[in-house]
Amino acid sequence: MDAIFELKNINLYYGQTQAIKGIDMTIERNKVTAFIGPSGCGKSTFIRILNRMNDLIPECKIDGNIEFEGQNAYAKDYDVIELRTKVGMVFQKPNPFPMSIYDNIAYGPRCQGVKNKAQLDEIVEQSLRRSALWDEVKDRMKESAMGLSGGQQQRLCIARTIAMEPEVILMDEPTSALDPIATQKIEDLIVELKELYTIVIVTHNMQQAARISDNTAFFMLGELIEFGATDKLFATPQNPKTEEYITGRFG
Amino acid sequence: MISIRDVVTKENIKRKNTIDGVTQAIFMASAILSASFIVLIIVFIAFKGLSPFLLNYEGYNFQQGTVDLDPVNPISFLTGSQWLGGTLGLSSDYGIGFAIINTLIVVFLAIMLSVPVSVFTALFIAKVAPKRLANVMRTVVELLASIPSIIYGVFGLGIITQFVVFVAGFFDYQTAAGLSLLSTVIVLSIMILPTITAVSETSIRSVDKTIIDGSLALGASDIQTYMKVVLTAAKSGIFAGIILGVGRALGEATAVALVSGNLFAGIQLNPLGTTATLTSRMLLGIKDTTGIDYDIRFSIGLVLMAVIVITNLSLNFVMKRLGGIHEQ
Numbered sequence: 098m099d100a101i102f103e104l105k106n107i108n109l110y111y112g113q114t115q116a117i118k119g120i121d122m123t124i125e126r127n128k129v130t131a132f133i134g135p136s137g138c139g140k141s142t143f144i145r146i147l148n149r150m151n152d153l154i155p156e157c158k159i160d161g162n163i164e165f166e167g168q169n170a171y172a173k174d175y176d177v178i179e180l181r182t183k184v185g186m187v188f189q190k191p192n193p194f195p196m197s198i199y200d201n202i203a204y205g206p207r208c209q210g211v212k213n214k215a216q217l218d219e220i221v222e223q224s225l226r227r228s229a230l231w232d233e234v235k236d237r238m239k240e241s242a243m244g245l246s247g248g249q250q251q252r253l254c255i256a257r258t259i260a261m262e263p264e265v266i267l268m269d270e271p272t273s274a275l276d277p278i279a280t281q282k283i284e285d286l287i288v289e290l291k292e293l294y295t296i297v298i299v300t301h302n303m304q305q306a307a308r309i310s311d312n313t314a315f316f317m318l319g320e321l322i323e324f325g326a327t328d329k330l331f332a333t334p335q336n337p338k339t340e341e342y343i344t345g346r347f348g
Numbered sequence: 349m350i351s352i353r354d355v356v357t358k359e360n361i362k363r364k365n366t367i368d369g370v371t372q373a374i375f376m377a378s379a380i381l382s383a384s385f386i387v388l389i390i391v392f393i394a395f396k397g398l399s400p401f402l403l404n405y406e407g408y409n410f411q412q413g414t415v416d417l418d419p420v421n422p423i424s425f426l427t428g429s430q431w432l433g434g435t436l437g438l439s440s441d442y443g444i445g446f447a448i449i450n451t452l453i454v455v456f457l458a459i460m461l462s463v464p465v466s467v468f469t470a471l472f473i474a475k476v477a478p479k480r481l482a483n484v485m486r487t488v489v490e491l492l493a494s495i496p497s498i499i500y501g502v503f504g505l506g507i508i509t510q511f512v513v514f515v516a517g518f519f520d521y522q523t524a525a526g527l528s529l530l531s532t533v534i535v536l537s538i539m540i541l542p543t544i545t546a547v548s549e550t551s552i553r554s555v556d557k558t559i560i561d562g563s564l565a566l567g568a569s570d571i572q573t574y575m576k577v578v579l580t581a582a583k584s585g586i587f588a589g590i591i592l593g594v595g596r597a598l599g600e601a602t603a604v605a606l607v608s609g610n611l612f613a614g615i616q617l618n619p620l621g622t623t624a625t626l627t628s629r630m631l632l633g634i635k636d637t638t639g640i641d642y643d644i645r646f647s648i649g650l651v652l653m654a655v656i657v658i659t660n661l662s663l664n665f666v667m668k669r670l671g672g673i674h675e676q
Contacts, residue, residue, distance in 0.1 A: 148565060150561065150564070150565060153561075153564065178567045178568075178569060179567070181564065181565055181566065181567040182566070182567035185565065185566065186561075186562075186565035188558055188561065188562060188565075190558055192556070192558040192559045192561070192562040193559075193562075194559055194562065194563070194577050194580065194581070195559075195580055195581045195583075196580060204563070204566065204568070204576070204577075205566040205567060205568070208563075208566065208567065208568040208569070208572045208576070209567065257562075257566065258565075258566070261566060261567060
């Protein structure tokens with residue numbers, strides 16, 4: 098097994114409240130890992146540990162050992178910017194910048210100092226092709242990204258992340274604001290993208306986790322209840338709590 | 349025990365309706381009253397302001413006694429490069445073309461000076477400063493906005509003109525006691541600072557947090573996020589602040605009149621030379637409350653209002669062109 102993230106004994110506190118309780122987890126390279134669990138179980142908090150988005154919350158304290166590609170991602174000399182360029186993130190609500198479609202994709206590379214027009218053009222085209230959006234937007238690159246539909250905006254956000262050539266793409270309930278057809282397109286895309294990237298996805302939708310993921314983690318009240326291959330976890334859950342949740346008896 | 353049904357009687361409902369009617373009438377009367385003041389002012393200024401172009405005023409001085417003056421020529425008034433040709437009281441050769449241009453120069457420079465400082469202050473308050481410091485800074489900005497313009501004026505006269513004299517000393521330049529384009533621009537830019545800052549800050553603060561997260565998650569630094577995403581998203585609000593600032597700068601009279609030197613003629617491009625704005629020309633040198641030299645001030649007022657309206661409309665047009673396409 099080729100691990101990209103190694104997490105050991107992770108605890109996370111918001112002030113006095115402990116939101117993550119002693120979790121160990123290994124995330125495999127070029128696989129889709131799904132996080133499921135009832136609302137407030139800590140799955141969204143946990144995914145944000147992976148690209149240090151929790152750093153932005155002043156009250157938040159994390160301890161434990163978080164290794165990304167064999168290096169301590171929370172070490173003092175590990176630059177958070179480097180981490181975030183390698184571990185991209187797609188959010189629950191599509192959040193394109195109020196700029197043109199082109200500028201949205203070129204934003205990340207430009208922030209790292211890429212200025213060459215031809216190089217940017219290539220990055221933009223390739224990212225949009227990989228996110229299956231190129232044909233829909235190639236004639237309107239200069240138009241505002243805000244004019245795209247919700248599903249297109251979300252694929253634009255995926256393209257924006259791809260433009261950084263990350264190792265990992267984190268997705269925090271990426272389809273919860275989308276209609277079924279747009280959701281279908283994103284799911285197809287995720288399956289395609291796992292050839293190139295490691296994907297970690299938080300989802301409310303258990304069918305979605307079953308359809309697209311290789312491994313599934315089930316969270317409850319800040320604890321990791323069960324983690325394993327998706328087909329096994331859904332077919333023969335080891336923990337009675339997992340079984341209750343996936344059979345729809347609560348949550 | 350009294351039931352609510354005993355209270356809901358025909359008479360009570362009727363009384364309620366009467367009170368409603370009367371109250372509405374009071375609201376309407378207040379609205380009409382305030383609206384009629386605006387109409388009254390415009391009619392009064394238009395009447396007074398147009399008179400110099402239509403009537404023959406009487407001029408008077410000790411040597412010649414009473415003389416008949418020609419009406420002011422509106423074209424040479426609008427394009428004139430000096431305030432008054434001939435002797436005060438004996439001439440109707442007024443011109444304010446130079447003051448229009450000087451006004452626009454002063455306001456443009458004040459905006460150029462004020463906008464970067466305001467926007468960075470707003471960014472600092474809204475995003476960078478810790479909560480407590482941000483609250484203190486916000487109060488300071490509000491206080492700055494509430495200082496009367498005469499205070500800014502005497503501050504400009506006492507401090508800024510001295511500073512200008514000091515600067516001019518390096519170039520061996522003799523200023524008019526520091527009364528200058530530079531002093532006017534500095535005073536005005538301080539005065540419009542709180543307006544632009546407050547409006548920009550509100551707009552920056554309301555930028556959707558999700559796009560800030562989106563930028564940071566792409567590996568952008570805090571500063572890149574502020575400069576590229578936050579300012580872009582807050583653009584229309586910042587522009588609205590600038591428009592308000594321009595409005596205030598164009599209309600400001602007291603402080604400007606105190607430090608401008610009220611130039612008599614010509615377009616001033618030398619920062620150390622005196623200048624004149626429409627407002628300073630309007631305010632300074634009033635001797636009588638009748639006659640052409642008084643009524644001509646209302647003509648300037650009309651021009652000033654036209655300049656403000658035209659500037660506002662063109663800035664709004666520019667704003668729609670620049671920022672409109674990304675509004676949802």
